[in-house]
Amino acid sequence: QKEVEQNSGPLSVPEGAIASLNCTYSDRGSQSFFWYRQYSGKSPELIMFIYSNGDKEDGRFTAQLNKASQYVSLLIRDSQPSDSATYLCAVKGGTSYGKLTFGQGTILTVHP
């Protein structure tokens, strides 16, 4: 079982729709969860992080965490063509120097 697994892509949505990205993790001791966006040929950049069960909203982005199910998701509302990128789920281990483990990424394409 992979440590961090994301839903297989690519994912294609029309402009204005909601894009849903999912991620599961294996380490029950994980404490922090991150969503990074990576444009082609660029480095990852942080979109959001979440620590507690429930939802966290930031503009058009909502992160959802369910520790019991070991599940993290990212919703993008009113998707724009500029949201087209690879989205990486990352999970930080529970130790004080816990490493950040990334999933394989989901490619999102928003078409006009």
Add this chain to the structure above:
Amino acid sequence: EAGVAQSPRYKIIEKRQSVAFWCNPISGHATLYWYQQILGQGPKLLIQFQNNGVVDDSQLPKDRFSAERLKGVDSTLKIQPAKLEDSAVYLCASSPGGSGGLDTGELFFGEGSRLTVL
């Protein structure tokens, strides 16, 4: 504030040759990471430094890869000898690290060093 600096941006070598990548983290960041990102995959952690010390190198192929962090600041990642499967982007990242609850865990990435092994 200056970001994470990496060099070179691009490197093409033949298999069995050696290569070195350099990284200068954000000033004051205690934690430095080297990730390998193969095309179409997520970044894979190779090594994590906390100040001068290594806290995780479990996925570093130690027979060919080595890394050091000089005086807790700059870091160098070396590959010798290189194999075809080492073709990837090598990402350096840093974070404030340490205790005190100031570190959100966010990593700040450099632009990466793209290695092609022929």
